[in-house]
Amino acid sequence: MQRPGAAEGLFDPGRVRSILIIKLRAIGDVVLSTIVIDNLRRAFPDAAIDFLTEAAARDVVSGHAQLDSIMILERTAIARMTLRDQLRANLAFLKRIRSRKYDLVFDFFGNPRSALITRWSGAAWRVGYDYRMRRRAYNIVVPSRADQVHEAEWHLDALAHLGIPVVSRRLSLAGSGAAEERAQAFWREAELEGKRVVALNFSGGWPAKRWPLERFAGLADRLAGRYQARILVVWGPGELPQAQQLAAMAAVPVTLIPETNLKELAALLGRVDLLVSTDSGPMHIAAAMGTPCVALFGPTNPRLQGPFGSNHQIITNSGLDCLGCNRTACDHISCMNGLTVEAVFAGVERALASLPGRKGEAK
Numbered sequence: 612m613q614r615p616g617a618a619e620g621l622f623d624p625g626r627v628r629s630i631l632i633i634k635l636r637a638i639g640d641v642v643l644s645t646i647v648i649d650n651l652r653r654a655f656p657d658a659a660i661d662f663l664t665e666a667a668a669r670d671v672v673s674g675h676a677q678l679d680s681i682m683i684l685e686r687t688a689i690a691r692m693t694l695r696d697q698l699r700a701n702l703a704f705l706k707r708i709r710s711r712k713y714d715l716v717f718d719f720f721g722n723p724r725s726a727l728i729t730r731w732s733g734a735a736w737r738v739g740y741d742y743r744m745r746r747r748a749y750n751i752v753v754p755s756r757a758d759q760v761h762e763a764e765w766h767l768d769a770l771a772h773l774g775i776p777v778v779s780r781r782l783s784l785a786g787s788g789a790a791e792e793r794a795q796a797f798w799r800e801a802e803l804e805g806k807r808v809v810a811l812n813f814s815g816g817w818p819a820k821r822w823p824l825e826r827f828a829g830l831a832d833r834l835a836g837r838y839q840a841r842i843l844v845v846w847g848p849g850e851l852p853q854a855q856q857l858a859a860m861a862a863v864p865v866t867l868i869p870e871t872n873l874k875e876l877a878a879l880l881g882r883v884d885l886l887v888s889t890d891s892g893p894m895h896i897a898a899a900m901g902t903p904c905v906a907l908f909g910p911t912n913p914r915l916q917g918p919f920g921s922n923h924q925i926i927t928n929s930g931l932d933c934l935g936c937n938r939t940a941c942d943h944i945s946c947m948n949g950l951t952v953e954a955v956f957a958g959v960e961r962a963l964a965s966l967p968g969r970k971g972e973a974k
Contacts, residue, residue, distance in 0.1 A: 622736055622751065622773050627714045629659045633728060634668075634719045635684060637816060638873065638892030641668040642782060642899050643763045643919065644719050645675075649779040650770055652677040661711070663728070670873035675785035682708075686724075705731045717769055721745060738769050763919045782899035782919060787874045794878035801866050803841055803882075809834050809959070810868075810880065810897075812845040812888035813857060817939040819910040820889045822947050822955075824853060828860035829952040830887065834959065835863040843868055843883060845876070845893050885962055887955065889947075894918055903966065905958040909946025910936050922965065924958040926950060 630651060634644040641664055651660055661680040662672045666687070673681050689700045708728055718729040718739040729737045730748035739749035746752050753772045757765050767777050798804055811831060815821040834840040842865040846854035851867075858865045868879055876893065880886060881900035888894040888904055890911045897904055898918035905924045906917055912935040913925040927934060928949040936946075 624654065624773075624775070626735070627655055627658055629661070629711065629713045629715070630655060631661050631663060631682075631708070631711070631713045631716045631732065631734070632719065633663045633717060633725050635663070635665050635686070635722075635725055636668055636720075638668050638671060639890075639895035639916075640762065641671045642784065642892070642895040644766050645672065645783045645899070646763045646780060646919075647717070647719075647766050647770060648672075648675065648677050648783050649781060650767070650775065650777055653778060654770075654775045658714075661713075663708075668873075670785075672785055674787060674874075675783065677783070678785075684724075684728075704728075709733050718749065719766055719769070736773075738773065740769075758915070761914065761919060762916055782895075784877050784896065784899050785874070786877065790872075790874035790878040793875050794882060797869060797879065798882060801841075803866075807838055807840045808843060808883045809838075809840045810843040810845050810883040810886045810888075811857070811865075812886060812891060812893045812897075813853060814845070814847055814850055814891050814893065815889040816891060817910065819938055819941045819944050819947070820891065821944075822889055822907050822950060824857045825860050826950070826952050826955070827857050827887075828862075830955055830959075831857075831861040831865055832863050833952065833956045837956075837960075838963065840884075842866065843879075845880075845886075845888075847876075847893070884966065885959065887959060890916060898923065903962050905955065905962050907947065907950055907955065909934065909944070909950075910938050910941070912937075922962075924962045926955050926958045 634641050659679045661682055662678050663682040665684050669683060689697055709732060713732050713734040715736045716729050716732045716734040718725050721740055721742050726745040726748035729739060736751055737749045738751045740755040741752050753769045756768060770777055811827050813824060813827050831842045834842060844854045844857055844865050844867045854867050877896050877900055880897040880902050883902055886897040886902055886904045889907050894904055894906055898920050903922045904918040908925060908927050917925055928946050931946055934946055
């Protein structure tokens with residue numbers, strides 16, 4: 612892609628002193644957007660680079676070595692206010708953004724709110740994708756390939772459109788020493804050192820993304836029997852009862868991870884040999900940590916939203932006409948309910964066989 616011409620703002624990288632990246636939610640999407648950070652820092656080593664997101668995704672980017680500041684839009688708190696107070700809070704937030712005097716703003720979220728923030732930032736170069744009325748908020752409009760390329764690569768299209776070199780395709784989560792220490796302590800307490808460890812993540816932001824708990828339990832039994840694997844069950848806010856239910860269904864002992872924040876979850880997932888997961892935030896976190904995933908897909912398209920990287924196995928109920936429908940709810944969920952334990956276990960076998968050393972061998 613070539614740099615935009617005068618009609619789009621005549622981008623001048625030499626005048627960029629401050630940059631804002633906007634990616635409000637969800638957690639997995641924010642993880643995928645981190646692919647731009649290293650590239651922007653290399654292109655603008657002396658610029659201030661800030662990241663705007665919402666509270667739930669704060670830990671994905673807080674403390675990132677290549678970012679100068681994290682800004683949080685308290686959308687949920689604002690929504691609880693009276694209409695008058697909502698207006699005041701939103702105006703105050705817009706003024707705060709404008710006071711930062713950004714030169715370059717990337718809207719990687721592309722909803723009406725993020726487009727408005729971009730427009731009112733006052734930035735010389737406001738970059739967004741060619742979506743309906745929202746495109747009017749930008750003076751640099753990027754053709755969207757959201758239906759053609761992986762979402763991580765979609766983020767990089769905006770950089771390439773400006774002529775910014777793309778030298779890294781690495782997702783870069785912000786870790787912490789405290790999170791690593793807690794993960795290490797849990798590993799010792801659970802006696803996982805030196806063991807093959809497979810994590811199961813049953814969560815999914817949409818009901819239609821979920822695989823039945825009893826099949827996760829059946830998979831745990833197969834993994835323990837075939838590979839003598841230790842099984843970890845991943846759970847997040849509000850999911851402890853389902854995690855306990857899954858554990859009760861399994862015929863073999865399973866271990867629930869402790870309550871974690873996102874940094875601690877990343878540290879734990881970075882230690883496991885493999886994650887079996889639905890399409891969800893933990894799946895993207897694991898992929899970003901370099902952990903192979905066996906990813907179960909139905910209503911979403913793994914080519915566009917799958918775990919980023921080449922060391923993953925994708926499992927779908929192939930042959931269905933409705934795969935990738937993007938419906939959040941469904942009265943039959945054939946795509947997920949039709950996935951058998953045997954099909955998923957076969958994906959696990961392929962994934963473990965590809966691991967280095969003896970990890971792919973049955974013990």
